[in-house]
Each structure stands twice: as structure tokens, then as C-alpha cells.
Amino acid sequence: MSNVEKILLESKDELESIEVPCELETRLKGALESKTFAKRRSRMTGRIAVAIIVFMLIGYHFDTLAYYGKKLLGYNDVMNGTLKELNELGKGQAIGKSCSFKNGVIVTLDGIMLDENHLIAFYTVSAPKGNVDDTVPTVSLRGLLGECTPRGGQGLMNDGGTLMKNMQSFESPKFFEKTLHMDFRIWGDGKAEQNQITFKIDRQEAMGHTLKAAIGKSIKADKANIRFESILATPTQTVIKGTIQNTLELAIDDMTKQRLRPNAMELRLYANGKEVQAQGYGVSTNLDGIKFQCEYDALPQEVKSLELKLARFSADHDVNEVFNIIGGNEVQKLNVKGQEIIINKLLESNGNTFVSITTQEGTVLTRVYLDTDGEQLELSRTTDDKYEKLNDGRILHTRTLEFAGTGTDCKLDIRRMTYSKEYDKSIDVPVK
Structure with a gap:
């Protein structure tokens, strides 16, 4: 099966679901009435013209066909419910510009949606070799005064690995911005190749605020x-x-x-x-x-x-508090910033000191040392993680802190701690 046939089969359902816009007939009729035609035309010439148009729309530009009746195609599985509804209403601006890379990858900026909160770019990455997941470019957007901060994005690849539909959000450009540049960069063999698509914002297609x-x-x-x-x-x-x-x-x-x-x-x-x-x-x-x-x-x-x-x-x-540790298997409870830290035991083995503690889930000693005999021992690692869910819904987290070194008169030196409250x-x- 050829690539063209495969693409047409993959998108058969989407093409069949397309509805011709109500205003299309009026526009075409007006355009035809304003033209004069020669009285004699060869039927073969007409057939060739139709074939060329079909090939241009489907065979060559199928992946870049962005809007049909102001509707963005191929992005239903990428959009959330709100964006789908806006798309059905034809809210957005068609761009339809492409750039190509030396490895055969083609990137097409199909369209954008713009309002006061952000600009959402919809672009297609086409990789004929079937490795689109390895050739997805990094994307940036810039205007007259620099880059628009990226917010987040997502994409969806087809089964053959030849096509990926992507959606990327950026901060909304300043009100005076008219021309934007979207830069695409692909890495390969330790080198980066960069291409650019430049487009103008149609403020009439932008949406305001509610x-x-x-x-x-x-x-x-x-x-x-x-x-x-x-x-x-x-x-x-x-x-x-x-x-x-x-x-x-x-x-x-x-x-x-x-x-x-x-x-x-x-x-x-x-x-x-x-x-x-x-x-x-x-x-x-x-x-x-x-x-x-x-x-x-x-x-x-x-x-x-x-x-x-x-x-x-x-x-x-920030905590910056030091607590004496009794040692051995004796359980000890500490109150740190209103959070309970239970020291279950303190043991020494193979030149290291092990301190077992229990806290609520989400409580983490992000910077902690063990002070012993005038020395400050670094935390080597945390092991033996165990979780226990209580009847009241709380989850306790028990783990062991391992410090490199041993000594007497041990003190837990807590500098910083993360915790959450409901x-x-x-x-x-x-x-x-």
C-alpha cells in the first residue's frame, strides 16, 4: 500500500464527517458569476483540472489541510472538551504554513487560537521514515520584544509513526504584536537544525474575555x-x-x-x-x-x-533546629513545625549510622545532618520505604536515613523540611 493510500484510509472517517459550511455555496456562486468563461472547453481539460485540484487537496496537502469551513481537522484526540467546542464553532485562525528539514521531516503550523490568556498553536510533524517520535522538534514563539513564555503542550502520534498532531500553549502576545515567528529545532548527530515559520496575527479572529x-x-x-x-x-x-x-x-x-x-x-x-x-x-x-x-x-x-x-x-x-536522639530501639517523638516525626530506632553497622523515622506522607526532611562527637555527618541515602494507611485515611511513611560515619551523643540536625496541610x-x- 502506498503512503498516499495509507494516509487516505487513516483519515477516511474524518473526511466523511466534514460538513460543507452554509456560506460556501453563496461564496462560490458569487465568485462564478463574476467570471466570464470561453464558450468551448474540452471535457478532458476539465477532468484534468479536477484531478489536479483533488491531488493538491488530498494527495499532497492532506496533512497540512488545516481548516475546512473554519474547522481545524485532525486534532480531536489532542483537544480537551472546551477546545473541541470552540473548534466546532470555527474559533481560530488558519495558518497553513510549512517548513522542511534535511532528514525529510516536515512541520506544518495548521492554525492558532488566541485570547487574552494564551495563544495555542496547532502544528503537524510529518516523518515519512516512520520515526516521528524521534524527530519531534522543540518549539518556541517570539515577537517584537522577545519570546512568549511556553505554558505546556501535548501531542498524539498515528499508528505508523509517520505523523504527530501537536498542541502547544504560550503566553498571549502583547496587544501591539502583529507578526510572530515560530522556531522549530530538531537535533540529529549531535547537531541542531532550525527552521522558522512566520505568520501574522489576525486580531479579528482572536477571542476576548468572558x-x-x-x-x-x-x-x-x-x-x-x-x-x-x-x-x-x-x-x-x-x-x-x-x-x-x-x-x-x-x-x-x-x-x-x-x-x-x-x-x-x-x-x-x-x-x-x-x-x-x-x-x-x-x-x-x-x-x-x-x-x-x-x-x-x-x-x-x-x-x-x-x-x-x-x-x-x-x-x-526553614527549620534550623537540632534534636537529641536517645539511640537504640527506644521510640522518640519530635514536634517540628507542628509536624510529628517519630524516631523508631538508631543503629550502627559497617561504619554507618542508620536512623529509622516515621512521618505523615508528604513530610520530607529536605536538608538533614547527623551531628555526632563534634562532627557533621552527611545523609548518604534513604532506604526501606514503607507506607501504612490508617483507618482515618492518613498515610504514614516509614524509612531509614543512612549517614556515613558513627559516633556517640547523636543529634538530628534538621535544616529544612517539606510538609503539606489540608x-x-x-x-x-x-x-x-
Whole structure:
């Protein structure tokens, strides 16, 4: 079976499902009426013309056929439910530009979706040799003032390994950006080959926002005061932004050696009492403090109420405390930042010291030493991990800390520790 036949068979169902847009007949009729034709034409000439058109649309450009009646094709298994609905409505901008590489790989930017939250690029990678998973390029997007920060993406490969449909999200370009450059880079034999597709943004095809409002409310979580600053809902996504520590709080914690480093936050968004699917969470620390951004699916068309609920908050904390260890098989309980650490036993073997501890799942001693006889022993490794689920749903984690060296008068020197806490705190978000 030839490659063309194989491609046509793989996409038979999709072609059969295509519906001709209602406005297509009017456009074609108007175009035909505006043209004059010679009275005599050879039937063979007409057949050749039709054959050429069919070959161009299906045989050669099939993989790059992006929109048919303003509908992006071939991405149903890559899109989520919201993007599928927008695609069915024809929301997006067709690009249809390609670039090729020396190894035969062809990359086609089929189209984009753009709103105030982000730009989503849909592109196809074609590898005739059947090794598309080994030749997927790295992708970047840049405009007049530099690169647009990538948010995330995913792709799906066909069974033959010759084709991959990809979806990549970037931060939304600035309002004044008109021309963008998408760079594709493929590595091979220790060298990189780079190609570029340049396209213009059609702002008329872009989507705006459905809700844009300041929140101005906060939730206390352990030491952190989580401030919710804004919500921006667009047809593709809902984004909540806020601050965990401002510049002054960050500086004070740094001076007092009581720093806080957020790891994860489970923040649930409810619209009209129904949970909106979470899509991602990000946190950044700079001179402006510790900022966070939570991403969710798009909101329903009619929003009567919005609620944010904090379910869990996890962070790495400075501890800088030293605890005496009794030793032997005697069980000892420590209270560290409100977290219970159980020392089950302390043993020595083959010139190493082993300390068995139990904590709740998610509690990790991220920087710990064993002080003994005036020396500070480094943690070599952690072994013998065991988990036990209790009747109340909590999970205990037991493991053994191995330190290189032995001695008497042992002390556990905990510098930093990560732990999480569960919460049930919520705030209302303005919907107007």
C-alpha cells in the first residue's frame, strides 16, 4: 500500500464527517458569476483540472489541510472538551504554513487560537521514515520584544509513526504584536537544525474575555497569607493570579532564616456550585515576591456564582533546629513545625549510622545532618520505604536515613523540611 493510500484510509472517517459550511455555496456562486468563461472547453481539460485540484487537496496537502469551513481537522484526540467546542464553532485562525528539514521531516503550523490568556498553536510533524517520535522538534514563539513564555503542550502520534498532531500553549502576545515567528529545532548527530515559520496575527479572529475582575481577598495557610488578586476567564481558559509573600515578607524571612518555598497548592474553583477542571499550577519567586497562577478550564456561559476553596497547601520550610536522639530501639517523638516525626530506632553497622523515622506522607526532611562527637555527618541515602494507611485515611511513611560515619551523643540536625496541610477554607469571587 502506498503512503498516499495509507494516509487516505487513516483519515477516511474524518473526511466523511466534514460538513460543507452554509456560506460556501453563496461564496462560490458569487465568485462564478463574476467570471466570464470561453464558450468551448474540452471535457478532458476539465477532468484534468479536477484531478489536479483533488491531488493538491488530498494527495499532497492532506496533512497540512488545516481548516475546512473554519474547522481545524485532525486534532480531536489532542483537544480537551472546551477546545473541541470552540473548534466546532470555527474559533481560530488558519495558518497553513510549512517548513522542511534535511532528514525529510516536515512541520506544518495548521492554525492558532488566541485570547487574552494564551495563544495555542496547532502544528503537524510529518516523518515519512516512520520515526516521528524521534524527530519531534522543540518549539518556541517570539515577537517584537522577545519570546512568549511556553505554558505546556501535548501531542498524539498515528499508528505508523509517520505523523504527530501537536498542541502547544504560550503566553498571549502583547496587544501591539502583529507578526510572530515560530522556531522549530530538531537535533540529529549531535547537531541542531532550525527552521522558522512566520505568520501574522489576525486580531479579528482572536477571542476576548468572558470575565475579568479583581478579587482582593486572602486565605491564611500555616505561615503563608495567600492573596487572590485577579481572575481572567476567556473562552479557552480561566486563570487565577495571586501572591503568597510580598517583597517585604520575603526579605524578612530571608534575614531571619525562616524562609518559605511553596511547592504545591490544591485550589478548587466552583462555578454555579460545580467544580471547574484544574489544568495547572505555577509559582515564581523574584524581587516582587512569591507569585502564583492557577489555571482551569473555561467557565460556563452563564455564571451566577464563583467560589475558590483551598484544599491543600505544601511548602518547604526553614527549620534550623537540632534534636537529641536517645539511640537504640527506644521510640522518640519530635514536634517540628507542628509536624510529628517519630524516631523508631538508631543503629550502627559497617561504619554507618542508620536512623529509622516515621512521618505523615508528604513530610520530607529536605536538608538533614547527623551531628555526632563534634562532627557533621552527611545523609548518604534513604532506604526501606514503607507506607501504612490508617483507618482515618492518613498515610504514614516509614524509612531509614543512612549517614556515613558513627559516633556517640547523636543529634538530628534538621535544616529544612517539606510538609503539606489540608484545609477547608473558601472565598467568593465576584462575577460582575
